[in-house]
Amino acid sequence: MARIGVFVCHCGENISRTVDTAAVAQALGEMPGVAHSTDYKYMCSDPGQSLIQAAIAEQKLDGVVVAACSPHMHEKTFRRAAANAGLNPFLCEMANIREQCSWIHDDREAATAKAIDLVRMIVEKVKHNQPLQPIHIPVTRRALVIGGGIAGIQAALDIADGGCEVVLVEKEPSIGGHMSQLSETFPTLDCSQCILTPRMVEVYQHPRIKLLSYSEVESLEGFIGNFKVTIRQKARFVDESKCNGCGDCTKKCPQKKIPSEFDAGLGTRTAIFVPFPQAVPNIPVIDRANCLLFKGRAKGKKKDVCGICARTCTRGAIDYDQEDRLVTEEVGAIVVATGYQLYTIGKIQPKEYLRGYGEYGYGEIPDVIDGLQFERLASASGPTAGEIRRPSDGKVPKTVVFLQCIGSRDPAKGIEYCSKICCMYVAKHTMLYQHKVHDGQAVVFFMDVRAGGKGYDEFTRRAMNEGALYLRGRVSKMYRDGEVIKVVGYDTLSGEQIVLDADMVVLATAMMPQLGIESLAQTLSVSYDQYGFINEAHPKLRPVETNTAGVFVAGACQAPRDIPDSVAMASAAASKILSLFSNAELSREPMVAHVNPATCTGCFHCERVCHFGAIQRKEVRDRQGNLIKVIAEVNEGVCQGCGTCQATCPSKSIELAGFTDAQVFSAINAIFA
Amino acid sequence: MSTATTAQQKPQAEPLADPGLKPGVAEGFEPKIIAFVCNWCTYTGADLAGTSRIQMAPNVRMIRLPCTGRIDPLFVIKAFERGADGVIVSGCHPADCHYAVGNYHARRRFAIFRDLLEFLGIEPDRLTFSWVSASEGKKWSEVVNDATQRVKKLGPFAAYQSLVDK
Numbered sequence: 023m024a025r026i027g028v029f030v031c032h033c034g035e036n037i038s039r040t041v042d043t044a045a046v047a048q049a050l051g052e053m054p055g056v057a058h059s060t061d062y063k064y065m066c067s068d069p070g071q072s073l074i075q076a077a078i079a080e081q082k083l084d085g086v087v088v089a090a091c092s093p094h095m096h097e098k099t100f101r102r103a104a105a106n107a108g109l110n111p112f113l114c115e116m117a118n119i120r121e122q123c124s125w126i127h128d129d130r131e132a133a134t135a136k137a138i139d140l141v142r143m144i145v146e147k148v149k150h151n152q153p154l155q156p157i158h159i160p161v162t163r164r165a166l167v168i169g170g171g172i173a174g175i176q177a178a179l180d181i182a183d184g185g186c187e188v189v190l191v192e193k194e195p196s197i198g199g200h201m202s203q204l205s206e207t208f209p210t211l212d213c214s215q216c217i218l219t220p221r222m223v224e225v226y227q228h229p230r231i232k233l234l235s236y237s238e239v240e241s242l243e244g245f246i247g248n249f250k251v252t253i254r255q256k257a258r259f260v261d262e263s264k265c266n267g268c269g270d271c272t273k274k275c276p277q278k279k280i281p282s283e284f285d286a287g288l289g290t291r292t293a294i295f296v297p298f299p300q301a302v303p304n305i306p307v308i309d310r311a312n313c314l315l316f317k318g319r320a321k322g323k324k325k326d327v328c329g330i331c332a333r334t335c336t337r338g339a340i341d342y343d344q345e346d347r348l349v350t351e352e353v354g355a356i357v358v359a360t361g362y363q364l365y366t367i368g369k370i371q372p373k374e375y376l377r378g379y380g381e382y383g384y385g386e387i388p389d390v391i392d393g394l395q396f397e398r399l400a401s402a403s404g405p406t407a408g409e410i411r412r413p414s415d416g417k418v419p420k421t422v423v424f425l426q427c428i429g430s431r432d433p434a435k436g437i438e439y440c441s442k443i444c445c446m447y448v449a450k451h452t453m454l455y456q457h458k459v460h461d462g463q464a465v466v467f468f469m470d471v472r473a474g475g476k477g478y479d480e481f482t483r484r485a486m487n488e489g490a491l492y493l494r495g496r497v498s499k500m501y502r503d504g505e506v507i508k509v510v511g512y513d514t515l516s517g518e519q520i521v522l523d524a525d526m527v528v529l530a531t532a533m534m535p536q537l538g539i540e541s542l543a544q545t546l547s548v549s550y551d552q553y554g555f556i557n558e559a560h561p562k563l564r565p566v567e568t569n570t571a572g573v574f575v576a577g578a579c580q581a582p583r584d585i586p587d588s589v590a591m592a593s594a595a596a597s598k599i600l601s602l603f604s605n606a607e608l609s610r611e612p613m614v615a616h617v618n619p620a621t622c623t624g625c626f627h628c629e630r631v632c633h634f635g636a637i638q639r640k641e642v643r644d645r646q647g648n649l650i651k652v653i654a655e656v657n658e659g660v661c662q663g664c665g666t667c668q669a670t671c672p673s674k675s676i677e678l679a680g681f682t683d684a685q686v687f688s689a690i691n692a693i694f695a
Numbered sequence: 696m697s698t699a700t701t702a703q704q705k706p707q708a709e710p711l712a713d714p715g716l717k718p719g720v721a722e723g724f725e726p727k728i729i730a731f732v733c734n735w736c737t738y739t740g741a742d743l744a745g746t747s748r749i750q751m752a753p754n755v756r757m758i759r760l761p762c763t764g765r766i767d768p769l770f771v772i773k774a775f776e777r778g779a780d781g782v783i784v785s786g787c788h789p790a791d792c793h794y795a796v797g798n799y800h801a802r803r804r805f806a807i808f809r810d811l812l813e814f815l816g817i818e819p820d821r822l823t824f825s826w827v828s829a830s831e832g833k834k835w836s837e838v839v840n841d842a843t844q845r846v847k848k849l850g851p852f853a854a855y856q857s858l859v860d861k
């Protein structure tokens with residue numbers, strides 16, 4: 023006969039207010055196999071845990087059921103307590119009589135009856151629990167960082183400086199992300215390139231960082247400590263080992279009028295190009311869609327129509343026949359740092375739920391631009407060499423209107439959240455503008471100024487003191503009127519409609535996750551929210567972990583973030599990874615499937631339903647070495663413990679430890695005993 | 696008042712007599728319903744209903760499994776055989792499964808199983824299949840209340856039991 027101890031918690035009054043805890047303890051005490059049953063005010067407190075430990079020793083308990091809160095809350099606590107008292111921790115389970123009973127019912131009688139059922143179910147289950155041992159798995163002390171923005175750069179440097187190798191995968195030809203496009207940064211107005219470039223170079227030169235630029239993650243196998251990633255290195259058509267970054271090829275390329283992505287469409291580039299002068303690696307790529315030679319080949323021309331870059335290159339680094347290459351890397355942990363993109367303002371939207379701002383004439387009026395475009399205008403390395411000149415005619419604008427919350431905080435346009443950084447960068451833009459155009463007037467339409475952060479509110483105030491005119495209200499319409507843009511808005515503080523003549527309008531558009539992030543998230547099996555931002559494992563307590571063990575998240579791909587927050591998150595993820603790597607072995611919960619070799623018929627239905635590839639084939643031979651049958655076997659390191667195999671197995675030969683048929687059936691029986 | 700047949704045809708449209716705490720106490724029949732749920736979505740969603748103090752019918756007893764993929768149709772049969780009046784199976788929304796695809800296997804399995812239930816003489820309305828995510832505490836309470844209400848209309852489940860007794 024089992025000797026199970028039942029410990030009913032009052033949780034202060036959280037449980038005892040609606041559940042008669044004494045009655046529960048008494049009813050359970052009468053159940054066969056229960057050797058000890060008691061109730062106490064706070065089971066999770068020190069005295070509460072001591073009470074359990076004392077009972078394990080004195081009553082020689084072989085199982086413990088704590089009837090208290092959700093196992094998600096305290097299962098670890100009580101299992102540890104049981105283990106300290108010498109009981110195998112997996113013989114201890116919790117019955118959830120708080121979240122799923124006392125808090126959701128107010129009829130004391132019904133709640134007490136339900137609580138008794140809930141505890142009985144767990145007692146019957148525990149009678150079938152087996153002592154289990156944690157599984158130990160080796161750890162590959164090498165990390166993969168996806169995304170080479172400031173977040174990815176920081177994470178890679180921290181991990182590498184901590185002594186472990188890093189593979190950094192960046193989909194663009196250069197690392198740097200959006201920060202490389204910024205002119206000066208709030209709240210200090212220091213030059214973005216000046217603080218970023220040294221870090222990019224550090225990444226490139228670091229002996230423990232392997233940079234794979236112009237590459238993307240193709241697939242992922244394995245599990246925490248033992249991932250195997252396949253990475254697609256897209257063809258650059260330039261041999262990285264031969265190129266010395268002299269730039270002759272880009273100078274000679276005849277295709278010169280291609281809008282530059284780096285300059286947010288305001289400048290131009292060639293078909294063979296380096297996105298910006300400080301690019302890391304400083305190795306060009308050929309943009310096939312715009313290259314004359316590739317266009318000719320696509321049309322089926324027998325003879326190549328161009329080839330100037332290859333002829334120019336003295337090192338023979340140009341290779342028009344290069345193909346995408348797949349490389350595999352083994353890593354123990356992963357950081358997702360894929361950053362953001364901006365809300366597209368025009369009528370055509372990338373996602374169905376986004377509405378756009380057709381009424382603002384973006385795309386039709388050339389002097390309506392977005393924040394990143396303004397950054398490029400203000401940047402010394404930008405298309406205007408840092409002079410604020412408007413795109414349409416190159417004139418210096420004397421009135422610039424800035425509109426905040428474009429897309430953000432506007433459920434009607436598809437996004438409810440606040441993009442968090444726009445109040446700050448608009449304030450920055452007004453200052454940069456007025457510092458450069460002394461007789462210029464910056465006007466800001468805003469909903470609220472949200473500038474929480476060290477020195478942030480002071481910063482927005484400074485913008486106002488330096489002469490930016492802040493009008494509280496929204497703009498309903500903009501249209502071109504000769505040289506100027508008419509901005510029709512409403513000032514909610516004075517209650518007046520306002521029509522302004524602007525020379526240029528800058529829209530502070532919402533920050534959104536990168537398009538296509540969902541498919542990367544699915545490859546990594548991490549979850550994401552309705553907009554595509556990667557979900558953290560816990561919003562407060564596990565902000566840089568994801569729900570997949572070993573995969574971490576940093577920067578603006580998790581939520582709108584500025585640089586200091588992205589860097590902090592990246593360092594946090596790196597330190598989590600370094601602590602993971604400080605162990606030679608990981609120990610994991612033993613809730614994995616096991617095959618009964620005697621009854622397995624080798625049908626391999628389990629193999630077909632296992633998403634993780636945890637089922638292996640094993641040959642069974644007799645003493646003479648003759649093959650008797652081939653059966654299934656579970657790779658304990660790979661098995662995630664979902665149990666789909668067990669529900670599928672026709673011969674009932676595979677069982678998930680901790681959730682066996684016997685355990686489930688006896689829990690069912692307990693209700694109707 | 697609608698009869699059991701209409702309730703079967705349009706289970707969702709039937710509003711709760713008392714949307715709060717003690718649905719249908721007047722009828723005097725308090726069904727026992729077993730819920731088989733996954734650990735990551737529905738169990739966590741039910742916990743959230745608790746932390747949000749959302750009140751619901753006290754008729755459901757929950758069995759936590761790692762994934763809906765682990766839920767064997769035999770569990771459901773066993774529950775009815777032992778005397779459950781209703782069963783709920785609930786897990787992560789499609790594409791949200793913690794184990795990526797366990798819920799798809801469950802969905803296929805239960806699509807077939809539903810037909811089999813009728814063959815066994817169990818009214819399909821006694822079995823509720825739903826997706827409740829970790830953030831849908833409110834939805835979980837609705838699933839519980841709806842299922843309770845529906846099973847109340849159907850009355851106690853005695854058919855299988857009487858077979859067993861014979």
Ligand SMILES: Cc1cc2nc3c(=O)[nH]c(=O)nc-3n(C[C@H](O)[C@H](O)[C@H](O)COP(=O)(O)OP(=O)(O)OC[C@H]3O[C@@H](n4cnc5c(N)ncnc54)[C@H](O)[C@@H]3O)c2cc1C
Nearest residue numbers: 169171172173193199200207208361362393577578584585
């Ligand atoms: C107009 C404007 C002004 C700003 N000004 C400031 C400021 O003054 N101060 C401040 O603190 N912040 C400012 N910010 C915010 C700042 O840009 C972000 O905080 C920062 O860039 C976030 O860094 P990140 O690394 O998370 O993302 P990103 O900079 O977006 O970098 C992400 C990187 O990941 C790569 N990537 C994406 N998907 C993949 C994939 N699937 N595989 C591989 N690589 C991938 C991208 O190519 C990119 O290189 C501003 C933002 C805007 C829009």
